[in-house]
Amino acid sequence: MITDTFSIKYQLVPHGTEETKIQFYNTIPEIFENLVQNNEQTVICTDSNVVNIPEVKTFLNKINNANVETVIIPAGEENKTLESVLSIIKAALDKSFTRNCKFIAIGGGVISDMTAFASSLYKRGAKLEIVPTTLLSMADACIGGKTGCDFDNYKNMIGTFYPASKLHFCPDFILSLPENEYLSGLAEVIKTAMLYAPKLFQILKTENEKIKSRNKEELYQIIKRCALAKSNIVEKDISETGLRKQLNLGHTFGHALESVAGFGKISHGQAVAWGLGRAIQLSLNLGLCEEDYKDDVFELLNIYGYSTEKTPKIIAEQENVQEKLIKAMKQDKKNDSNGITFVLQREINSTLIEIVQEKDILAVL
Amino acid sequence: MITDTFSIKYQLVPHGTEETKIQFYNTIPEIFENLVQNNEQTVICTDSNVVNIPEVKTFLNKINNANVETVIIPAGEENKTLESVLSIIKAALDKSFTRNCKFIAIGGGVISDMTAFASSLYKRGAKLEIVPTTLLSMADACIGGKTGCDFDNYKNMIGTFYPASKLHFCPDFILSLPENEYLSGLAEVIKTAMLYAPKLFQILKTENEKIKSRNKEELYQIIKRCALAKSNIVEKDISETGLRKQLNLGHTFGHALESVAGFGKISHGQAVAWGLGRAIQLSLNLGLCEEDYKDDVFELLNIYGYSTEKTPKIIAEQENVQEKLIKAMKQDKKNDSNGITFVLQREINSTLIEIVQEKDILAVL
Numbered sequence: 001m002i003t004d005t006f007s008i009k010y011q012l013v014p015h016g017t018e019e020t021k022i023q024f025y026n027t028i029p030e031i032f033e034n035l036v037q038n039n040e041q042t043v044i045c046t047d048s049n050v051v052n053i054p055e056v057k058t059f060l061n062k063i064n065n066a067n068v069e070t071v072i073i074p075a076g077e078e079n080k081t082l083e084s085v086l087s088i089i090k091a092a093l094d095k096s097f098t099r100n101c102k103f104i105a106i107g108g109g110v111i112s113d114m115t116a117f118a119s120s121l122y123k124r125g126a127k128l129e130i131v132p133t134t135l136l137s138m139a140d141a142c143i144g145g146k147t148g149c150d151f152d153n154y155k156n157m158i159g160t161f162y163p164a165s166k167l168h169f170c171p172d173f174i175l176s177l178p179e180n181e182y183l184s185g186l187a188e189v190i191k192t193a194m195l196y197a198p199k200l201f202q203i204l205k206t207e208n209e210k211i212k213s214r215n216k217e218e219l220y221q222i223i224k225r226c227a228l229a230k231s232n233i234v235e236k237d238i239s240e241t242g243l244r245k246q247l248n249l250g251h252t253f254g255h256a257l258e259s260v261a262g263f264g265k266i267s268h269g270q271a272v273a274w275g276l277g278r279a280i281q282l283s284l285n286l287g288l289c290e291e292d293y294k295d296d297v298f299e300l301l302n303i304y305g306y307s308t309e310k311t312p313k314i315i316a317e318q319e320n321v322q323e324k325l326i327k328a329m330k331q332d333k334k335n336d337s338n339g340i341t342f343v344l345q346r347e348i349n350s351t352l353i354e355i356v357q358e359k360d361i362l363a364v365l
Numbered sequence: 366m367i368t369d370t371f372s373i374k375y376q377l378v379p380h381g382t383e384e385t386k387i388q389f390y391n392t393i394p395e396i397f398e399n400l401v402q403n404n405e406q407t408v409i410c411t412d413s414n415v416v417n418i419p420e421v422k423t424f425l426n427k428i429n430n431a432n433v434e435t436v437i438i439p440a441g442e443e444n445k446t447l448e449s450v451l452s453i454i455k456a457a458l459d460k461s462f463t464r465n466c467k468f469i470a471i472g473g474g475v476i477s478d479m480t481a482f483a484s485s486l487y488k489r490g491a492k493l494e495i496v497p498t499t500l501l502s503m504a505d506a507c508i509g510g511k512t513g514c515d516f517d518n519y520k521n522m523i524g525t526f527y528p529a530s531k532l533h534f535c536p537d538f539i540l541s542l543p544e545n546e547y548l549s550g551l552a553e554v555i556k557t558a559m560l561y562a563p564k565l566f567q568i569l570k571t572e573n574e575k576i577k578s579r580n581k582e583e584l585y586q587i588i589k590r591c592a593l594a595k596s597n598i599v600e601k602d603i604s605e606t607g608l609r610k611q612l613n614l615g616h617t618f619g620h621a622l623e624s625v626a627g628f629g630k631i632s633h634g635q636a637v638a639w640g641l642g643r644a645i646q647l648s649l650n651l652g653l654c655e656e657d658y659k660d661d662v663f664e665l666l667n668i669y670g671y672s673t674e675k676t677p678k679i680i681a682e683q684e685n686v687q688e689k690l691i692k693a694m695k696q697d698k699k700n701d702s703n704g705i706t707f708v709l710q711r712e713i714n715s716t717l718i719e720i721v722q723e724k725d726i727l728a729v730l
Contacts, residue, residue: 004389012377024369
């Protein structure tokens with residue numbers, strides 16, 4: 001028998017910060033001018049590739065401040081591990097930094113996810129700023145406070161919601177990106193266009209030559225449009241209880257492909273681009289969208305060279321590919337116990353979320 | 366030059382749950398009657414001691430449900446590690462549990478802190494309920510959503526704020542606690558009394574015989590008073606930005622003692638009890654409280670057998686004890702970069718937080 005009961009009703013407080021300020025800079029060195037404050041305990045985290053960007057190298061070499069500690073993680077998705085996250089935390093701990101210290105990520109999504117995760121855990125929450133150096137991160141990864149790392153061979157299975165207080169954007173970083181990393185980012189741009197931005201969808205089609213050649217003004221335009229669209233969603237649903245789930249369009253397929261191919265064998269964006277095609281094919285098969293919309297999406301994906309085939313080349317030679325993909329999909333964080341959940345579309349800017357039967361999934365794999 | 370700026374302003378959302386329901390039960394088996402739901406994916410986490418409590422053993426043996434996974438962590442503060450936390454997460458992952466699954470802790474503060482930490486990280490946040498089996502946990506640890514584990518030889522350096530949706534209390538658990546664990550809990554009770562509950566302070570003095578003999582009605586009274594007092598604070602300040610810091614009374618000293626003695630060599634409560642005496646001695650030395658109040662507190666601590674000496678026996682034979690304690694205090698999460706922060710008192714129910722100079726700290730060690 002319950003003999004007595006009372007409730008604790010919590011006042012609502014921000015997860016780390018009540019707002020994220022996104023600042024665009026004209027050149028990279030301008031970001032670094034005021035990034036580190038003299039008296040602020042600061043951990044800077046970057047990776048072994050980013051550290052070689054000349055402006056970053058110059059900045060890090062110039063730091064001469066006992067309150068600043070730098071952590072360099074080996075580049076690559078395969079290092080998105082708890083060990084890496086702990087090495088960031090340990091850097092702060094070894095300097096006896098307080099919970100008021102600041103973590104700064106300079107890098108792509110892997111570095112920002114891990115630095116943000118470390119920051120959220122350090123003494124139950126320190127400060128966080130991010131300098132994204134990839135298109136994928138500016139358009140998607142660094143906005144909205146999802147933190148985490150891979151665990152036990154599954155992507156981002158552990159993490160927190162912990163947005164940065166400031167994001168420092170400069171399109172110049174994108175000019176020196178390897179082509180596959182640039183394409184990886186464009187996939188998230190296409191996703192955002194499909195979800196919320198018909199105008200961006202048109203720009204991606206009509207201005208594809210300028211975009212492929214990384215015209216700086218076009219880059220600024222697409223980053224700004226993506227960042228605004230994503231901001232609009234996450235400010236309504238930071239903890240992904242509703243609306244925000246739409247941002248996983250293409251990701252149930254994409255994550256499964258990454259997992260089956262093996263982490264690091266295919267870029268996140270390439271996997272998501274394939275997933276976008278599969279999600280729209282599935283939407284068509286289920287009678288949700290028109291053939292015209294599917295054709296539109298496939299055309300855009302093909303313009304940028306993404307696979308719209310059932311089985312991408314990278315896993316074509318494995319056995320039981322369909323079963324492996326389905327098994328990986330069952331691990332997706334969006335699922336509830338009733339089945340595998342997919343983000344689907346009726347048309348551009350019209351999205352729904354549904355549990356889909358295994359036979360219908362198999363039909364598009 | 367910053368060329369463009371915009372802000373994302375987040376809607377405030379709960380950390381995991383908007384309220385915690387505390388339910389008191391008459392007997393232990395009544396807790397277990399409805400704890401596990403048939404169709405709910407559930408991870409139960411307990412330790413190698415608690416699993417031998419007859420009612421717990423009976424409950425766990427009776428479970429015959431593919432949706433329930435049990436994790437048993439070796440008992441003891443020394444197992445409050447990230448490895449233990451990950452083993453809880455892995456249990457859920459290996460069963461492909463969704464983010465809607467539930468983690469249930471059955472145990473003392475070590476088990477509930479770690480299970481809550483695991484729950485907060487699993488797919489960025491699963492459900493959580495706690496069955497506290499110690500006085501320390503009922504009076505303090507399981508209320509208010511602090512989660513975490515030890516890391517790199519410092520206590521609770523990583524963690525999150527993630528309150529449970531339900532706490533299931535039964536004083537019967539306390540009847541079978543080893544004496545040192547019971548005393549460990551009483552220290553937190555005394556702390557709460559000093560901070561917020563003059564009536565509880567009186568009861569602890571006048572009814573000390575009944576309390577020492579674990580009279581069930583007295584236990585219920587002190588648990589209820591502590592839980593209400595702590596609830597009142599954490600519902601105003603879940604993330605410890607202000608008021609809640611007061612709950613660390615005695616803990617800067619206590620944590621340092623635990624660290625210097627070596628984790629597991631002294632109970633958390635025994636260390637906190639010593640810290641309570643030191644904090645009031647420090648308050649007296651700084652001219653904040655009266656000699657009478659110090660005497661009152663020391664008398665109460667002595668009634669229950671706690672050390673009110675400068676140097677507790679457990680570390681008396683170490684060299685450079687003062688320096689070691691100070692060094693450990695510098696790691697305290699409450700500190701900012703200006704110095705070591707202490708919770709001090711003017712009198713019962715009148716508390717303040719101040720940075721204290723090292724010479725004043727040394728004077729009470």
